[in-house]
Amino acid sequence: xxxxxxxxxxxxxxxxxxxxxxxxxxxxxxxxxxxxxxxxxxxxxxxxxxxxxxxxxxxxxxxxxxxxxxxxxxxxxxxxxxxxxxxxxxxxxxxxxxxxxxxxxxxxxxxxxxxxxxxxxxxxxxxxxxxxxxxxxxxxxxxxxxxxxxxxxxxxxxxxxxxxxxxxxxxxxxxxxxxxxxxxxxxxxxxxxxxxxxxxxxxxxxxxxxxxxxxxxxxxxxxxxxxxxxxxxxxxxxxxxxxxxxxxxxxxxxxxxxxxxxxxxxxxxxxxxxxxxxxxxxxxxxxxxxxxxxxxxxxxxxxxxxxxxxxxxxxxxx
Amino acid sequence: xxxxxxxxxxxxxxxxxxxxxxxxxxxxxxxxxxxxxxxxxxxxxxxxxxxxxxxxxxxxxxxxxxxxxxxxxxxxxxxxxxxxxxxxxxxxxxxxxxxxxxxxxxxxxxxxxxxxxxxxxxxxxxxxxxxxxxxxxxxxxxxxxxxxxxxxxxxxxxxxxxxxxxxxxxxxxxxxxxxxxxxxxxxxxxxxxxxxxxxxxxxxxxxxxxxxxxxxxxxxxxxxxxxxxxxxxxxxxxxxxxxxxxxxxxxxxxxxxxxxxxxxxxxxxxxxxxxxxxxxxxxxxxxxxxxxxxxxxxxxxxxxxxxxxxxxxxxxxx
Numbered sequence: 004x005x006x007x008x009x010x011x012x013x014x015x016x017x018x019x020x021x022x023x024x025x026x027x028x029x030x031x032x033x034x035x036x037x038x039x040x041x042x043x044x045x046x047x048x049x050x051x052x053x054x055x056x057x058x059x060x061x062x063x064x065x066x067x068x069x070x071x072x073x074x075x076x077x078x079x080x081x082x083x084x085x086x087x088x089x090x091x092x093x094x095x096x097x098x099x100x101x102x103x104x105x106x107x108x109x110x111x112x113x114x115x116x117x118x119x120x121x122x123x124x125x126x127x128x129x130x131x132x133x134x135x136x137x138x139x140x141x142x143x144x145x146x147x148x149x150x151x152x153x154x155x156x157x158x159x160x161x162x163x164x165x166x167x168x169x170x171x172x173x174x175x176x177x178x179x180x181x182x183x184x185x186x187x188x189x190x191x192x193x194x195x196x197x198x199x200x201x202x203x204x205x206x207x208x209x210x211x212x213x214x215x216x217x218x219x220x221x222x223x224x225x226x227x228x229x230x231x232x233x234x235x236x237x238x239x240x241x242x243x244x245x246x247x248x249x250x251x252x253x254x255x256x257x258x259x260x261x262x263x264x265x266x267x268x269x270x271x272x273x274x275x276x277x278x279x280x281x282x283x284x285x286x287x288x289x290x291x292x293x294x295x296x297x298x299x300x301x302x303x304x305x306x307x308x309x310x311x312x313x314x315x316x317x318x319x320x321x
Numbered sequence: 322x323x324x325x326x327x328x329x330x331x332x333x334x335x336x337x338x339x340x341x342x343x344x345x346x347x348x349x350x351x352x353x354x355x356x357x358x359x360x361x362x363x364x365x366x367x368x369x370x371x372x373x374x375x376x377x378x379x380x381x382x383x384x385x386x387x388x389x390x391x392x393x394x395x396x397x398x399x400x401x402x403x404x405x406x407x408x409x410x411x412x413x414x415x416x417x418x419x420x421x422x423x424x425x426x427x428x429x430x431x432x433x434x435x436x437x438x439x440x441x442x443x444x445x446x447x448x449x450x451x452x453x454x455x456x457x458x459x460x461x462x463x464x465x466x467x468x469x470x471x472x473x474x475x476x477x478x479x480x481x482x483x484x485x486x487x488x489x490x491x492x493x494x495x496x497x498x499x500x501x502x503x504x505x506x507x508x509x510x511x512x513x514x515x516x517x518x519x520x521x522x523x524x525x526x527x528x529x530x531x532x533x534x535x536x537x538x539x540x541x542x543x544x545x546x547x548x549x550x551x552x553x554x555x556x557x558x559x560x561x562x563x564x565x566x567x568x569x570x571x572x573x574x575x576x577x578x579x580x581x582x583x584x585x586x587x588x589x590x591x592x593x594x595x596x597x598x599x600x601x602x603x604x605x606x607x608x609x610x611x612x613x614x615x616x617x618x619x620x621x622x623x624x625x626x627x628x629x630x631x632x633x634x635x636x637x638x639x
Binding site for chain 2: 128
């Protein structure tokens with residue numbers, strides 16, 4: 004089995020690549036290293052079944068060459084940070100929507116018809132139903148990031164109808180774990196290294212969020228492609244619980260042995276498009292026989308330990 | 322009041338332009354005449370409050386110049402034919418998704434913050450609830466056309482959250498009336514002019530569809546922008562009923578005094594992405610005080626009379 008992983012040098016992409024190689028797959032990893040790190044592919048590059056293609060998803064020819072002969076494409080490359088949308092309004096369109104169209108066209112050109120797509124629970128906007136199921140009321144988008152992911156979901160589904168593609172679309176909560184390089188644990192850890200006595204917190208600290216450990220996420224992806232057989236499989240992916248930002252701060256401070264003064268920016272949202280409460284109903288994914296092994300707290304502490312062991316990540320990530 | 326109408330030479334765009342001019346607005350009409358007709362702007366061009374800009378939505382500079390000074394943008398330009406998606410998979414992305422991003426960026430550059438957008442009931446895919454409300458369960462997209470319209474809806478909503486835009490997003494059923502230049506009435510009329518003895522019908526003729534007369538559509542748009550005051554107003558727009566394709570064929574044949582043999586292609590769907598049943602719940606729009614004046618049958622017959630009076634349209638439209 005040969006697969007293409009876009010965003011192979013990223014957080015989830017590199018963990019998935021390692022797992023696929025360990026399982027015996029031939030993996031072509033595609034990345035432009037705009038946010039991915041070569042270090043994350045150190046183990047993969049030792050494996051003769053791995054081939055790295057340094058390329059950009061906006062380069063359709065390179066992408067088509069990389070997709071040739073693949074049985075399935077894991078499309079993880081993305082602009083993954085919801086917060087910077089308003090400052091760069093074309094970025095999500097280009098790196099998520101147009102890039103996904105390019106992936107689909109490359110697949111069509113090569114006769115590859117199976118795609119796994121990393122979408123986001125942010126497509127639910129600010130939902131009124133919790134936990135939020137995949138069939139929640141048709142939402143209004145609140146961020147360019149989520150709008151671009153929803154645009155990509157739509158194109159993927161339309162390719163299933165038009166060209167016989169099969170798709171697994173995962174609406175993730177935030178993912179935690181080894182090789183995590185952006186998000187609130189990263190920001191808080193970086194701040195506390197710079198000034199252990201205080202912590203600036205976006206919003207009021209009461210935002211409720213769900214998180215999932217990266218290996219649990221990968222287990223779910225591999226379970227779903229083996230067991231979910233619809234043409235288009237839309238699957239929420241998260242834990243059964245959630246925590247407040249303040250809970251997370253407590254766990255982080257404890258793990259570091261610190262007691263910082265907390266300085267809240269105020270407001271229910273951390274940034275434009277931030278949903279004050281994310282909690283997904285993952286019954287569909289559970290029904291396939293998957294369940295997460297790690298709690299949110301364990302995921303946060305593991306993430307922190309990774310960052311402590313890898314200080315270079317903090318230096319090289321803006 | 323100054324407005325920009327994209328797709329001003331199109332079916333709905335030109336009718337809207339005429340109405341806006343009659344109401345006293347200053348109108349800039351933007352069109353690249355790829356599918357619009359200069360003839361449809363004949364009356365508008367007589368009006369000193371009308372200015373025509375021949376330009377393409379992929380030309381951001383021209384678009385920004387055209388948007389300068391507008392109080393509101395009516396964004397109607399689109400690839401409007403759902404049926405040709407699979408043959409030109411990039412067309413919907415470019416003419417609907419990317420073009421809408423360009424419109425939004427032009428507005429942002431000029432400080433224009435109100436947008437009316439022509440979306441489609443096709444974004445509900447193949448719904449399970451009829452009549453389908455705006456809050457229907459989160460659908461799976463079945464056409465590239467609808468996926469691109471949904472992508473545009475998402476971006477527009479995100480601009481409302483990020484930049485304080487106000488939006489009126491209309492999910493239309495198929496629109497009928499004067500200046501109609503594509504769709505089933507057009508196709509059937511064209512066929513019957515060429516061979517009055519028989520009619521080739523896509524699908525099994527039992528597809529159920531809702532239609533709305535173009536002046537009713539424009540009434541609704543003008544009512545909504547005056548009365549719906551949310552940052553993002555998503556409004557279904559259709560009649561309270563529906564008809565079968567076979568009903569429509571009967572009305573058309575009667576109006577033309579013909580009794581063609583019907584040759585069905587078979588299947589529940591006319592084409593990839595065709596939804597076998599479209600019937601929207603328009604209670605939200607009704608609650609604003611609007612109701613359609615014309616039945617589906619009246620709309621179909623008026624469309625037919627327009628085509629009979631304007632044979633040049635058939636010759637010049639592929």
